[in-house]
Amino acid sequence: MTVAVRGLDVALGGRPVLRGVSLEVPAGSWTAVIGPNGAGKSTLLRAVLGLVPSDGEVAVAGADLSALKPRQRARLVAYAPQSPNLPVDMTVFDYTLLGRSPYIPHLGRESARDRAVVAEVLERLDLTDFAGRPLDHLSGGERQRVVLARALAQQTSVLLLDEPTTALDIGHQQQVMELVDQLRLSDELTVVTTIHDLTLAGQYADDLVLLSDGRVAAAGPPAEVLTRSAIEEHFDARVNVFPGPDGRPILSLERP
Numbered sequence: 001m002t003v004a005v006r007g008l009d010v011a012l013g014g015r016p017v018l019r020g021v022s023l024e025v026p027a028g029s030w031t032a033v034i035g036p037n038g039a040g041k042s043t044l045l046r047a048v049l050g051l052v053p054s055d056g057e058v059a060v061a062g063a064d065l066s067a068l069k070p071r072q073r074a075r076l077v078a079y080a081p082q083s084p085n086l087p088v089d090m091t092v093f094d095y096t097l098l099g100r101s102p103y104i105p106h107l108g109r110e111s112a113r114d115r116a117v118v119a120e121v122l123e124r125l126d127l128t129d130f131a132g133r134p135l136d137h138l139s140g141g142e143r144q145r146v147v148l149a150r151a152l153a154q155q156t157s158v159l160l161l162d163e164p165t166t167a168l169d170i171g172h173q174q175q176v177m178e179l180v181d182q183l184r185l186s187d188e189l190t191v192v193t194t195i196h197d198l199t200l201a202g203q204y205a206d207d208l209v210l211l212s213d214g215r216v217a218a219a220g221p222p223a224e225v226l227t228r229s230a231i232e233e234h235f236d237a238r239v240n241v242f243p244g245p246d247g248r249p250i251l252s253l254e255r256p
């Protein structure tokens with residue numbers, strides 16, 4: 001399913017946060033939204049979901065998400081927020097099972113299939129051993145994987161991930177990114193993720209969108225967006241950019 005945003009404006013607290021943002025994410029592709037702190041990346045994901053008021057057009061597979069009922073929307077798009085409010089007493093299994101809510105009838109119970117989907121997602125994210133544990137008995141990285149597990153359990157065609165790897169060690173970063181990539185390829189998932197690790201963004205995404213001060217400053221394949229001059233201009237950072245073995249850019253900080 002294609003995600004299309006055209007001329008999106010968002011104001012929060014009376015201040016413009018997104019200004020004329022447009023992007024198009026073709027079905028089955030992965031776009032990473034990058035940019036400095038406060039650029040508007042999380043707001044963009046929230047606006048796509050219709051969680052913040054906006055002007056402009058947002059369409060997922062041609063549909064306006066804000067016009068859909070939450071249950072219908074949750075069958076189309078899954079969202080893993082950066083810092084969700086977690087019900088601390090809930091177990092990992094039950095929290096992940098919330099991802100199946102759009103498929104469970106009102107006043108009904110989850111089916112054996114719902115439980116099987118949850119068990120499979122937990123297995124793929126290395127969380128099976130934690131299934132019975134309450135959420136406040138987890139480390140930050142374990143909790144982040146559980147938030148992703150809930151989103152994957154929704155089995156939607158579009159996945160919006162807000163900084164899914166910030167708390168993860170390098171092994172779990174690779175595991176999460178590879179898993180999302182596999183799902184993208186096998187199930188034609190459309191993925192939009194915000195991410196601060198620019199090398200990681202460039203390794204996995206088809207396209208990058210660089211947001212700066214609420215506007216799209218650059219967009220396109222990683223090698224076109226991740227240039228030394230763009231990083232200096234928008235992040236105020238001095239970096240060296242090398243082509244990796246597959247031609248995708250690798251960034252390292254330059255010491256003065």
Ligand SMILES: Nc1ncnc2c1ncn2[C@@H]1O[C@H](COP(=O)(O)OP(=O)(O)OP(=O)(O)O)[C@@H](O)[C@H]1O
Nearest residue numbers: 012013015017035036037038039040041042043044
């Ligand atoms: N409810 C709000 N009211 C007013 N301003 C807000 C509100 N929420 C966010 N902002 C502001 O909007 C801007 C964009 O915030 P957003 O969280 O989208 O940035 P971001 O690019 O995701 O940043 P980060 O990399 O730090 O996570 C920031 O300047 C932030 O202070």
